[in-house]
Amino acid sequence: MRRIALFLALTTAALAATPPSPPAKEMTQDERMKWFREAKFGLFIHWGLYSIPAGEWKGKPIPGIGEWIMNHAQIPVTEYEQLAKQFNPVKFNAEQWVQMAEDAGMKYIVITSKHHDGFAMYHSLVSKYNIYDATPFHRDPMKELAAACKRHHIRFGFYYSQAQDWHEPNGAGNTWDFGPDDKKDFDQYLRSKAEPQVKELLTNYGPICLVWFDTPRMMNVGDRAQRFADILRTLQPATLIDGRLGKAGDYRSMGDNSIPNQVVTGDWEVPATLNHTWGFKKDDTDWKTPEDVTFKLVDIVSKGGNYLLNVGPTSEGVIPQASQDNLRTVGRWLKINGEAVYGAGPTPFGDELGAVDNTTHDKKGNPGFKMATDWRCTTKPGKLYITFFKWPTGSFELNKVKGQVVKAYLLADPAHKSLAMKQDGDRVTVTLPGTAPGQIASVLALQTK
Numbered sequence: 232m233r234r235i236a237l238f239l240a241l242t243t244a245a246l247a248a249t250p251p252s253p254p255a256k257e258m259t260q261d262e263r264m265k266w267f268r269e270a271k272f273g274l275f276i277h278w279g280l281y282s283i284p285a286g287e288w289k290g291k292p293i294p295g296i297g298e299w300i301m302n303h304a305q306i307p308v309t310e311y312e313q314l315a316k317q318f319n320p321v322k323f324n325a326e327q328w329v330q331m332a333e334d335a336g337m338k339y340i341v342i343t344s345k346h347h348d349g350f351a352m353y354h355s356l357v358s359k360y361n362i363y364d365a366t367p368f369h370r371d372p373m374k375e376l377a378a379a380c381k382r383h384h385i386r387f388g389f390y391y392s393q394a395q396d397w398h399e400p401n402g403a404g405n406t407w408d409f410g411p412d413d414k415k416d417f418d419q420y421l422r423s424k425a426e427p428q429v430k431e432l433l434t435n436y437g438p439i440c441l442v443w444f445d446t447p448r449m450m451n452v453g454d455r456a457q458r459f460a461d462i463l464r465t466l467q468p469a470t471l472i473d474g475r476l477g478k479a480g481d482y483r484s485m486g487d488n489s490i491p492n493q494v495v496t497g498d499w500e501v502p503a504t505l506n507h508t509w510g511f512k513k514d515d516t517d518w519k520t521p522e523d524v525t526f527k528l529v530d531i532v533s534k535g536g537n538y539l540l541n542v543g544p545t546s547e548g549v550i551p552q553a554s555q556d557n558l559r560t561v562g563r564w565l566k567i568n569g570e571a572v573y574g575a576g577p578t579p580f581g582d583e584l585g586a587v588d589n590t591t592h593d594k595k596g597n598p599g600f601k602m603a604t605d606w607r608c609t610t611k612p613g614k615l616y617i618t619f620f621k622w623p624t625g626s627f628e629l630n631k632v633k634g635q636v637v638k639a640y641l642l643a644d645p646a647h648k649s650l651a652m653k654q655d656g657d658r659v660t661v662t663l664p665g666t667a668p669g670q671i672a673s674v675l676a677l678q679t680k
Contacts, residue, residue: 258468263481264498266386266440267471269574270338271532272565275390275502275541276328277343277509280314280350282546286512297543298510301348301397305407308398311348315365323368323548325375329383331550335558336565338573339386341443341539344373344432346390346510349398353436357427360398372548377436386440389432393425393459393476394448403448417449421458429459433466441471441481450477473500482537490527491534492600493584494577500537503527505554511543518553521560522620525671526604528561528572529618533607534584535577560671568642568674571616575609580631583608615677616642622667627675629659638678643668647676 281298288304295303301311332340345351353373354363363371373389380387396402400409401420409415433439442463450456456477463470474484482498485491490501505524506515519527524540531538542554565572578584583606591599605621615636617627636654639661640647651662659677667673 260481263469263471266339267482267498267537270386271537271572271575272335272337272528273339273341273500273537273539274332274335274337275341275509275539276544277346277390277511277541278544279343279346279352279510280311280318280348281346282511282544283314283317285546286508286514292514296510297508297512297515298343298346298348300510302404308405308408312360312365312398315350315360316367318362318366318546319368320372320544320546320548321368323370323372323375323544325372325379326382328544328550329376329379329385331555331558332385333383333562335562336569336572337385337540337558337562339388339440340376340380341388341390341441342373342376344389344391345396345428347392347395347397347404347446349392349396349402351428353432355428355431357424357431373432373436381437386438387436388439388441388443388471389436390443390445391425391429391432392446393421393429393444394450395446396420396424399424403446412449418455421455426458426462429462430466433463433470439467439470441473443473443484444476444480447475447477485536490531491536492602494534494581495536497535498537499535500539501527501531502539502541504541505557509541509543511545511551516551516553518557521557521564522671524557524561525564526607526620529607529609529672532572532575533578533609533618564669564671567669568618568672570611570642571609571618571674571676575611575616577610578608579610579615579633580608580629613679615679617675617677619667619673619675622673623663625665626660626662629661629677630657632657632659632677632679635680636677637680640676640678641668642674642676650675 277298281300284300286293286297288300293300293304344353351358351361354371355361359365362368377387395404397405399420401415401417403412459476460472463472472480474480474482482500485499485501488503505519506517508515528538542550544550583603585600585602588599588601593599606617606619609616636659639650639652653660
């Protein structure tokens with residue numbers, strides 16, 4: 232007993248003499264945003280029970296986006312729940328999904344951990360209404376995706392519907408089963424399900440690059456949004472918060488498929504679809520072409536933003552082949568021309584983007600905009616990148632150039648051979664080959680002094 236007492240006394244003294252660990256260094260906003268500003272191109276994935284009906288309910292096509300079918304068809308919870316018994320995506324392969332994202336040149340993945348239907352696509356201990364406990368699949372695809380992303384050095388993030396939950400009596404959105412939202416105990420839902428589930432996602436899946444919240448109904452009351460922000464900052468301080476939590480996030484989320492007409496300052500992202508839906512819909516095969524995706528990517532980067540482009544896998548766990556093919560084509564273009572995209576800043580010019588069109592007006596009465604599509608400019612220190620979507624004949628003239636251009640070359644030329652050029656004040660003229668070196672688009676690099 233005396234030995235034990237002596238050991239305890241010595242241990243206590245040693246602990247008292249040990250200085251406390253220094254507090255973790257707080258991240259600056261620039262440090263937190265560094266990877267996002269470099270990445271530019273990400274993969275959005277909308278996957279859930281809604282991929283089973285795939286836009287059709289009881290033999291009738293349901294208008295609207297696929298993942299909203301429960302809402303649009305006013306499906307009772309007791310009926311929609313039955314889909315879980317059918318959900319068995321045996322063809323799901325996390326390695327293949329992440330490999331496709333890498334092949335497409337995407338640098339981060341954001342996937343629906345819980346959409347508005349309230350079904351968790353991971354093994355949640357908070358609610359049994361999840362893919363592990365409620366389906367014959369009995370696996371956690373989020374665990375598998377997190378591991379595959381780690382192997383491929385692709386950042387991994389979650390979409391989480393914090394406000395709308397059509398499965399819960401006190402969640403927002405389901406008025407056909409549970410009555411008006413303003414009569415619900417919304418905070419009871421937040422504290423008992425949404426907040427604990429976000430804690431699970433930030434605790435059990437390794438480093439999470441961002442949490443993509445959505446449709447912040449009733450989230451601007453009291454400290455509701457701040458409670459989620461506090462959870463993120465406490466558990467994973469580096470994790471980004473998107474612009475749809477209900478308070479300002481780390482960056483702005485533009486409207487769905489909504490690309491601004493002009494340069495926008497600050498950090499922002501355009502979430503977009505490859506067809507017309509987010510969740511899989513069997514009759515929507517109107518895919519954006521590789522040419523269209525490439526233009527939109529460079530257009531967004533030239534205005535200062537990121538492009539988060541969505542795929543909607545089937546109920547078997549397969550990303551539609553047309554989506555894969557088109558994205559891989561974009562990836563092959565990026566292997567040659569990615570220098571003009573990754574980590575690039577916005578155009579210093581702006582006239583190339585288009586002009587206000589006072590002959591047309593939008594729904595709010597604002598003047599329209601006539602977009603130009605010939606070329607876009609992205610930048611890095613000492614570099615201007617001119618991406619041509621329409622190849623100029625003979626030569627290209629660029630005005631309002633600041634500084635001296637010392638070299639002009641094409642990114643598609645591995646040797647980066649200098650092209651003939653001349654500069655007269657702020658006007659630069661470059662002699663170009665007779666034909667474009669790239670099929671989708673070609674990038675002229677201008678090195679400035």
